[in-house]
Amino acid sequence: xxxxxxxxxxxxxxxxxxxxxxxxxxxxxxxxxxxxxxxxxxxxxxxxxxxxxxxxxxxxxxxxxxxxxxxxxxxxxxxxxxxxxxxxxxxxxxxxxxxxxxxxxxxxxxxxxxxxxxxxxxxxxxxxxxxxxxxxxxxxxxxxxxxxxxxxxxxxxxxxxxxxxxxxxxxxxxxxxxxxxxxxxxxxxxxxxxxxxxxxxxxxxxxxxxxxxxxxxxxxxxxxxxxxxxxxxxxxxxxxxxxxxxxxxxxxxxxx
Numbered sequence: 001x002x003x004x005x006x007x008x009x010x011x012x013x014x015x016x017x018x019x020x021x022x023x024x025x026x027x028x029x030x031x032x033x034x035x036x037x038x039x040x041x042x043x044x045x046x047x048x049x050x051x052x053x054x055x056x057x058x059x060x061x062x063x064x065x066x067x068x069x070x071x072x073x074x075x076x077x078x079x080x081x082x083x084x085x086x087x088x089x090x091x092x093x094x095x096x097x098x099x100x101x102x103x104x105x106x107x108x109x110x111x112x113x114x115x116x117x118x119x120x121x122x123x124x125x126x127x128x129x130x131x132x133x134x135x136x137x138x139x140x141x142x143x144x145x146x147x148x149x150x151x152x153x154x155x156x157x158x159x160x161x162x163x164x165x166x167x168x169x170x171x172x173x174x175x176x177x178x179x180x181x182x183x184x185x186x187x188x189x190x191x192x193x194x195x196x197x198x199x200x201x202x203x204x205x206x207x208x209x210x211x212x213x214x215x216x217x218x219x220x221x222x223x224x225x226x227x228x229x230x231x232x233x234x235x236x237x238x239x240x241x242x243x244x245x246x247x248x249x250x251x252x253x254x255x256x
Contacts, residue, residue, distance in 0.1 A: 043083040043115045055110050059139065065103040068140075069256045070133055070149040073100045073111070083115045101136040104256055110139045126161070129153035134161060146170070146224055148256040151177075159207050159223050168224040170253050173209070175219055183211045183219070190217060195244040199227045210247050222249045 031046070038045035074095040077084055085097050097114035112120060112135070120132040133153050137145070147162065147169045154171040156179055162169045175186055184198040192213050201208045208226040211219045214233070231251040232243040 043081070044113050051111075051113065055139075058108055059110060059141075062109050062141070063103065063107060064141075065105075065107075066143070067104055067146045067256060068101055068109070068148070069104065070099075070101050070136060070147060070153060072114070072152075073098045073108075083113070085114070099132045099136065101140070110136055112136065126157055127155065130155055130158035130161070133158060137162070137165065137167065144168075148253055154221060156205070156207060156221065159221055160205055163206070163223050168222075170220065170222040170224050170249050172253070173219050173221040178209055178219065178221075181209050183209055186211070186217045189213045195233075195246070197227055197245070197247050199247070201226060208249070210249050212247055212250055214244065214246075218250070220247070220249045220253060222252075225249050225252060 032050040033046050033048060035046070039048070042048055044051065074087075074090070074092055075098060076092045076094065077096050078094050081096075083096060085095050087093055087095065099112040099114060099120060101109050101111075103109065112132070114120075117128070119128075120135055121128045122135055123131040126134075129152050133147070133149060137147070144166045145168070147167055149169070149171045151172040151174045154173040155177050156173075159169050159171075181200050181202070183200055184192075189196065189198065189211055190213065194214055197210055197212045199208060199210045206223060208222050209219060210222070210227055211217065225248045227247040227249070229248055231246040231248060233246045234243065
């Protein structure tokens, strides 16, 4: 019995070593690009053909959702590389950054690998964030979409451009990007009760801005909706014991 257990144990060790060795050999000899003719300005030139093929297939099998999220996704990497990012305070600190457009269920439709500050800055007058969004939207099949994104990308000119293309957008926006809209000041909003909000709509661009007080002050810009119909959050005040109001644009944003 002891002999049989010893043989079984040794077999598992050998199988494990063989799996590792095969894996390392595959990585040593597997190439998707000719090293003698790599693009000089592409830090991902060695894997670009594979990445382009993946983007093509993701687009081909895109399920057709109209509510889409645009954000950055992180690919863990700890070796040396010119495009590796160090993001302090994140669960994964050393990463490749990938600009992504995804469905609500997390299906990646298209991704653009980040190579530095100039990556995706195809429209300098709008900035990097807006350029990334518009470039990703251009990859989608022709149609009208509802897009959601965070405040890194968002500006009022971007929402105008998306509207011209027939797309709606709902996004958080930084307080210094609202272009002097007459919203309540963030310091003033902090003094209001949780669930309070303040709305302004520009009649020319039809962009609605909503500043909302919950656990912190958040500002949302939308060409899709504003405050109404007001939703409810299933949390309660310590004293009042009732649901907290939540503007419709916040409700929709949280769904994505």
